[in-house]
Amino acid sequence: MRISGWIVGAAAAAMLAVSGSYAWAQDATKIKIGTEGAYPPFNSITADGKLIGFDVDIANALCAQMKAECEFVTQDWDGIIPALQAGKFDAIVASMSITEERKKQVAFTNKYYVTPLAVAALKDSALTETDPASMAGKTVGAQASTTQSIYAEDFYAKAGADVKLYPTQEEAVQDLINGRLDAVISDKFVLVDWLKNAADGACCKLIGDVNGTETEAGIAVRLDDNALREKFNAAIDAIVADGTYKTIQAKYFDFDIY
Structure with a gap:
């Protein structure tokens, strides 16, 4: 069966784009992190274009714990899972609730906070x-x-x-x-x-x-990226244990969210 040159070319370009991101993920010292930038106090963009918030601070702390160089990528919420799957970034740190439906599309770390x-x-x-x-x-x-x-x-x-x-x-x-x-x-x-x-x-x-709606927020990675998920899990445990998590939490909340 013949496939048009345009389709082959588009597919090759897509594969190259994805492979570039995978190269970052496979090099354990480089990780691209996707977040929304429109969900304060967890993630938002200041008037001068700076990305801030609890998610951002937690992601930076996790990257420091993993000794990884992290680059943030902002993405509209409704396209954030497809962008992860397409290789635009390697992980989503954007207050994403862990649900059974989402588990069919992405792999989640352990929780990094809980909210009703x-x-x-x-x-x-x-x-x-x-x-x-x-x-x-x-x-x-x-x-x-x-x-x-x-x-x-x-x-x-x-x-x-x-x-x-x-x-x-x-x-x-x-x-x-x-x-x-x-x-x-x-x-x-x-x-x-x-x-x-x-x-x-x-x-x-x-x-x-709202009664009965408490959910856990986790970091999402691609379904087959178990190595990165486990690195994040270990880093979450470490920043909770050494007090880094509490220090970040105190910047935003005067109560426990973990």
Whole structure:
């Protein structure tokens, strides 16, 4: 069977792109790390273009522990797993919850933090509960392709809520501030940080945790990259044991998230 030269050329180019990234991963001293850059306080980009946040600090600490040179690559959330699979980077450190569905696509390390989902609303909201029945007739926002969007669609929408999904957490929050949403569901720590530290956080309040939604965040690597996963696991254990993890955690939270 003949294959067109364009297809062969494209395939070869793709293989070269992937092999370049694999060369980094196979050289244990060089690792490319993908993150979103739009999920404060875990990962965000400052006005002058600097990548900051808990995920970034943890990744840097892990790289130092592994004595590896790490390069960060920012990637939109909805394409972050395909980009990993395509070889754009070697690991995802972006507050990705470990789920059974994602385990079919990527291999996860052990947890590096644990979070429940929570709901925020405007300060004058009459909402007092986060259960599905309380959301009937409400408009609820969430970031797309996340555990919170899955929960909102599986439970809130079926209970009669109008669920709206957004490319980023920041866009969902902005629509809440502007009165286009009754509530936003997200990781609790993201909402707590926004309400406490953001200039526009004074608009809103935390309604509470969503029962039964506690999940672990892990680092994702390609399914066959067991060696890199185990290097990360060993490094996670090491920074927890030597106190580095607690030092980083204290920059962002006044409570334990591990």
